[in-house]
Amino acid sequence: xxxxxxxxxxxxxxxxxxxxxxxxxxxxxxxxxxxxxxxxxxxxxxxxxxxxxxxxxxxxxxxxxxxxxxxxxxxxxxxxxxxxxxxxxxxxxxxxxxxxxxxxxxxxxxxxxxxxxxxxxxxxxxxxxxxxxxxxxxxxxxxxxxxxxxxxxxxxxxxxxxxxxxxxxxxxxxxxxxxxxxxxxxxxxxxxxxxxxxxxxxxxxxxxxxxxxxxxxxxxxxxxxxxxxxxxxxxxxxxxxxxxxxxxxxxxxxxxxxxxxxxxxxxxxxxxxxxxxxxxxxxxxxxxxxxxxxxxxxxxxxxxxxxxxxxxxxxxxxxxxxxxxxxxxxxxxxxxxxxxxxxxxxxxxxxxxxxxxxxxxxxxxxxxxxxxxxxxxxxxxxxxxxxxxxxxxxxxxxxxxxxxxxxxxxxxxxxxxxxxxxxxxxxxxxxxxxxxxxxxxxxxxxxxxxxxxxxxxxxxxxxxxxxxxxxxxxxxxxxxxxxxxxxxxxxxxxxxxxxxxxxxxxxxxxxxxxxxxxxxxxxxxxxxxxxxxxxxxxxxxxxxxxxxxxxxxxxxxxxxxxxxxxxxxxxxxxxxxxxxxxxxxx
Amino acid sequence: xxxxxxxxxxxxxxxxxxxxxxxxxxxxxxxxxxxxxxxxxxxxxxxxxxxxxxxxxxxxxxxxxxxxxxxxxxxxxxxxxxxxxxxxxxxxxxxxxxxxxxxxxxxxxxxxxxxxxxxxxxxxxxxxxxxxxxxxxxxxxxxxxxxxxxxxxxxxxxxxxxxxxxxxxxxxxxxxxxxxxxxxxxxxxxxxxxxxxxxxxxxxxxxxxxxxxxxxxxxxxxxxxxxxxxxxxxxxxxxxxxxxxxxxxxxxxxxxxxxxxxxxxxxxxxxxxxxxxxxxxxxxxxxxxxxxxxxxxxxxxxxxxxxxxxxxxxxxxxxxxxxxxxxxxxxxxxxxxxxxxxxxxxxxxxxxxxxxxxxxxxxxxxxxxxxxxxxxxxxxxxx
Numbered sequence: 001x002x003x004x005x006x007x008x009x010x011x012x013x014x015x016x017x018x019x020x021x022x023x024x025x026x027x028x029x030x031x032x033x034x035x036x037x038x039x040x041x042x043x044x045x046x047x048x049x050x051x052x053x054x055x056x057x058x059x060x061x062x063x064x065x066x067x068x069x070x071x072x073x074x075x076x077x078x079x080x081x082x083x084x085x086x087x088x089x090x091x092x093x094x095x096x097x098x099x100x101x102x103x104x105x106x107x108x109x110x111x112x113x114x115x116x117x118x119x120x121x122x123x124x125x126x127x128x129x130x131x132x133x134x135x136x137x138x139x140x141x142x143x144x145x146x147x148x149x150x151x152x153x154x155x156x157x158x159x160x161x162x163x164x165x166x167x168x169x170x171x172x173x174x175x176x177x178x179x180x181x182x183x184x185x186x187x188x189x190x191x192x193x194x195x196x197x198x199x200x201x202x203x204x205x206x207x208x209x210x211x212x213x214x215x216x217x218x219x220x221x222x223x224x225x226x227x228x229x230x231x232x233x234x235x236x237x238x239x240x241x242x243x244x245x246x247x248x249x250x251x252x253x254x255x256x257x258x259x260x261x262x263x264x265x266x267x268x269x270x271x272x273x274x275x276x277x278x279x280x281x282x283x284x285x286x287x288x289x290x291x292x293x294x295x296x297x298x299x300x301x302x303x304x305x306x307x308x309x310x311x312x313x314x315x316x317x318x319x320x321x322x323x324x325x326x327x328x329x330x331x332x333x334x335x336x337x338x339x340x341x342x343x344x345x346x347x348x349x350x351x352x353x354x355x356x357x358x359x360x361x362x363x364x365x366x367x368x369x370x371x372x373x374x375x376x377x378x379x380x381x382x383x384x385x386x387x388x389x390x391x392x393x394x395x396x397x398x399x400x401x402x403x404x405x406x407x408x409x410x411x412x413x414x415x416x417x418x419x420x421x422x423x424x425x426x427x428x429x430x431x432x433x434x435x436x437x438x439x440x441x442x443x444x445x446x447x448x449x450x451x452x453x454x455x456x457x458x459x460x461x462x463x464x465x466x467x468x469x470x471x472x473x474x475x476x477x478x479x480x481x482x483x484x485x486x487x488x489x490x491x492x493x494x495x496x497x498x499x500x501x502x503x504x505x506x507x508x509x510x511x512x513x514x515x516x517x518x519x520x521x522x523x524x525x526x527x528x529x530x531x532x533x534x535x536x537x538x539x540x541x542x543x544x545x546x547x548x549x550x551x552x553x554x555x556x557x558x559x560x561x562x563x564x565x566x567x568x569x570x571x572x573x574x575x576x577x578x579x580x581x582x583x584x585x586x
Numbered sequence: 587x588x589x590x591x592x593x594x595x596x597x598x599x600x601x602x603x604x605x606x607x608x609x610x611x612x613x614x615x616x617x618x619x620x621x622x623x624x625x626x627x628x629x630x631x632x633x634x635x636x637x638x639x640x641x642x643x644x645x646x647x648x649x650x651x652x653x654x655x656x657x658x659x660x661x662x663x664x665x666x667x668x669x670x671x672x673x674x675x676x677x678x679x680x681x682x683x684x685x686x687x688x689x690x691x692x693x694x695x696x697x698x699x700x701x702x703x704x705x706x707x708x709x710x711x712x713x714x715x716x717x718x719x720x721x722x723x724x725x726x727x728x729x730x731x732x733x734x735x736x737x738x739x740x741x742x743x744x745x746x747x748x749x750x751x752x753x754x755x756x757x758x759x760x761x762x763x764x765x766x767x768x769x770x771x772x773x774x775x776x777x778x779x780x781x782x783x784x785x786x787x788x789x790x791x792x793x794x795x796x797x798x799x800x801x802x803x804x805x806x807x808x809x810x811x812x813x814x815x816x817x818x819x820x821x822x823x824x825x826x827x828x829x830x831x832x833x834x835x836x837x838x839x840x841x842x843x844x845x846x847x848x849x850x851x852x853x854x855x856x857x858x859x860x861x862x863x864x865x866x867x868x869x870x871x872x873x874x875x876x877x878x879x880x881x882x883x884x885x886x887x888x889x890x891x892x893x894x895x896x897x898x899x900x901x902x903x904x905x906x907x908x909x910x911x912x913x914x915x916x917x918x919x920x921x922x923x924x925x926x927x928x929x930x931x932x933x934x935x936x937x938x939x940x941x942x943x944x945x946x947x948x949x950x951x952x953x954x955x956x957x958x959x960x961x962x963x964x965x966x967x968x969x
Contacts, residue, residue: 449761
């Protein structure tokens with residue numbers, strides 16, 4: 001495996017010249033770790049002594065460095081990974097500039113011990129501030145150990161501007177995690193102050209590696225997506241919408257095995273999640289993307305944390321399109337549990353006793369008097385002949401019990417926990433999908449109004465009305481323009497609580513009017529959004545049990561029940577396990 | 587305060603007063619009932635400021651006085667006390683009730699009564715008298731159609747108006763309308779009429795049926811309050827309410843006079859058909875379809891979620907073929923409010939208001955009723 005180390009031609013060296021500088025302890029670790037991975041290691045161990053700048057070492061079982069090359073490795077622009085500028089277009093290794101080791105060596109006390117395959121023994125070199133101090137033979141299994149101590153000992157000014165050791169270590173762990181995801185078949189171990197932080201054995205799949213890092217339960221929930229296009233290969237593990245974060249920290253991009261930051265990929269992901277997420281939330285995901293080396297420029301940034309794609313648009317649509325596929329199939333991983341049904345093991349026996357009557361029947365308040373002189377006559381009795389008795393009160397139905405909390409949320413017991421539904425967001429999602437369906441196909445029904453409503457629109461609203469009139473009719477509006485800008489509402493979309501038809505119409509028009517429609521499709525989309533937003537039940541609306549029932553049923557029948565059209569979450573799930581944990585039940 | 591009262595009497599009075607007490611109130615005193623003892627007996631009052639119920643029970647009052655106790659709690663405890671005489675007296679800041687010949691007693695924390703809202707005094711105002719069962723029936727035939735949406739408060743009540751020939755109760759939520767009337771001289775109401783919150787009327791309906799004397803409606807001169815007073819046996823019961831201000835829509839102009847298509851059928855048949863078929867309707871829109879084809883009538887419904895159903899109903903129909911959509915819930919409420927064996931639908935188009943009326947005279951021949959329902963516009967509806 002040991003490759004001979006050659007000097008780059010001055011031309012190549014100058015073209016590459018990125019002025020590689022070890023700007024922080026993390027960069028030193030990153031370079032050393034990448035070298036280990038480039039050497040084909042099957043197992044990498046990182047040990048940290050107190051703090052990264054105090055001392056760390058990286059030991060691998062890779063190809064090793066030939067004894068004669070050890071000193072050369074410490075010379076600037078000496079590398080085994082690149083021979084000429086042409087090779088730069090076909091890079092298959094993480095490093096290539098031949099700058100990292102000499103740069104680190106210049107500002108630390110470094111010791112490299114290596115034994116390539118076939119060698120009888122290992123050799124070592126010890127360097128201090130770039131000066132060779134010692135070299136000789138040592139004992140070691142095949143592979144290389146690079147030990148870096150007292151980083152920046154000779155540059156006191158730099159030492160003053162270091163991040164906190166804790167922050168640096170956290171960043172290091174995130175970096176090691178990323179490379180561990182990049183190479184699941186490589187084992188990773190981290191030891192800090194003689195204590196093992198993790199020891200991830202080599203595994204066969206990316207999902208198994210994810211399970212090692214984030215735990216089995218989380219890893220099982222991740223959605224998988226794969227794709228191939230134009231020589232690119234893509235694999236993804238996508239977090240559920242509820243795993244989204246307020247920063248991009250949850251995103252790991254591995255392009256040709258290299259851990260990079262990429263605004264383009266981040267945007268593609270966000271695009272794929274669409275309105276499953278609200279603004280300011282970022283999906284968590286791991287993206288493995290392999291791009292032909294000649295269509296990727298990694299030599300953009302001194303620390304190589306950024307890459308440039310030859311064809312940004314293709315990559316964007318490839319990633320966004322592939323990620324969107326499993327997301328459209330998101331379906332709630334639970335079912336609503338019917339209440340008062342025997343043999344339901346998900347609900348413990350005591351659940352029956354602590355359960356309260358969810359909806360108080362107003363008509364029974366204070367009237368169940370044993371001493372009352374006359375009992376309530378039934379409506380039928382009042383009618384005399386032929387009257388149909390009022391429907392008997394529903395028996396304690398085996399329907400799921402639902403509670404309305406502060407006239408804002410609906411609580412629904414589900415298998416293994418509780419779901420809390422935001423009534424406005426949920427209704428908005430339902431209405432949005434109904435609206436889309438109606439705008440594309442079957443016309444909605446209008447509830448006729450006994451007293452047609454006259455509305456005076458603004459000129460702008462009226463103009464918009466003329467444009468979207470046919471669409472409004474599809475949604476169930478029955479409108480007839482009077483003399484501009486007045487319109488008569490004869491009917492409103494049925495099934496809605498339309499308190500004030502005129503206001504609703506104006507709100508819907510205003511909602512569409514924001515921005516200039518560019519294409520017919522986007523106008524329809526905006527109308528659907530605006531309709532859903534303004535027609536939906538609001539926080540503060542009292543819902544009957546039937547309405548709650550219908551809301552929950554319909555929400556989970558929509559294609560994307562997790563979020564409203566703006567991406568706000570529609571429900572939150574509280575696991576029984578979580579409750580048990582909080583109450584100290586193990 | 588010191589008095590002796592029968593347990594059944596006290597429980598009745600507190601129970602009825604509780605009907606006007608809101609469960610959750612912003613003012614603690616409004617969770618209480620007011621107990622007032624004077625020479626006439628014990629008066630128990632509950633109110634939420636929009637509505638109030640007051641029951642006067644005859645009893646032996648030794649010392650007049652008044653206090654407030656938590657309504658629901660007091661009611662729950664009094665109900666459980668043994669039948670027979672109770673004595674109520676103040677003991678410090680507590681209201682003490684002794685029962686079972688002094689064997690038991692309960693004490694309730696009492697609030698000072700001075701700040702309890704005063705019930706409006708309706709002396710010397712306009713009065714209209716109706717028999718209790720008539721009032722209850724008219725409420726039942728109208729109040730269900732009132733709206734519960736706060737945006738148009740006028741529709742949250744029942745419009746009561748009349749002249750020297752009749753009195754009418756009308757309610758609508760803009761989608762359906764119910765009107766019932768009774769012959770008689772009610773000239774007092776000829777000016778404008780009043781809008782009584784349907785909530786108040788529902789409280790009134792509870793005792794109107796039990797009334798042993800006619801119910802007197804007292805309307806304040808300023809037309810801002812109404813009171814309903816009657817005797818229930820020995821008890822004097824009064825319900826007060828704040829009237830809804832504003833102009834009631836001119837409902838008479840929306841009652842169609844020339845709907846030519848007449849559909850007559852047995853009421854129970856159509857109720858049964860609508861009820862079954864509605865099981866397949868969307869839970870929000872409750873949309874069902876009336877199909878009138880070649881003299882045949884059927885009710886049907888179809889949704890993706892709940893499947894489909896259809897039922898034909900024997901009916902007389904002489905008119906052109908027609909498909910018309912309705913909200914099943916509205917339809918059932920209307921049909922159930924009508925007491926006769928058969929009903930008539932008078933229709934014009936699939937988009938215009940339909941009239942639903944009883945066929946033949948009502949049992950009370952001086953009464954009349956009429957309902958309107960606006961159809962749901964079906965995508966394929968024509969005519």
